[in-house]
Amino acid sequence: FSVIIFLLIVETTILHIVVAQYSQQWAFILTGLSIYCFLWFVGDYHEIRLQPVVIYNNHFHLRSGIRWKSKIALGNIKSVGKSENLPEDKMYLNTAILGKPGLIVHLHYPVTINGLFGIKKQVNKIGLSVDEEAAFINEIEHRIA
DSSP states (O other), X not given: OHHHHHHHHHHHHHHHHHHHTTOHHHHXXXXXXXXXXXXXXXXXXXHHHHSOOXXXXXXXEEEETTTEEEEEEGGGEEEEXXXXXXXOSTTEEEOOSSSSOSEXXXXXXXXXXXXGGGOEEXXXXXXXXXXXXXXXXXXXHHHHO
């Protein structure tokens, strides 16, 4: 996250300087869009920090920043494991912040995941990044047993 923010600041500065040689108006428009992008990244990171994946009695709330949200019944979980091989099908969703997820949750039947701008996606495999993977796997296995 820090690297992306740093690169965004550097890129915005360089882009502003280059575009300003041709058009001051476009330079400020592009700078404004970059500032909006910066604020979006900060807001998404803040959302991830404040609203993690939470396990309740019979379900867990899947939350990946402001991008993906869903409530999944624990009885629908077939298995949870490390992500050695990432599934390559339309029923898979990677909710990791960046890159490869640490865990894959396999479901018995598809669920609807709600995304930005009203986007809905049906999935039966979900890639997750959680802080304590072993504890998460143990808790899920304990609750579905």
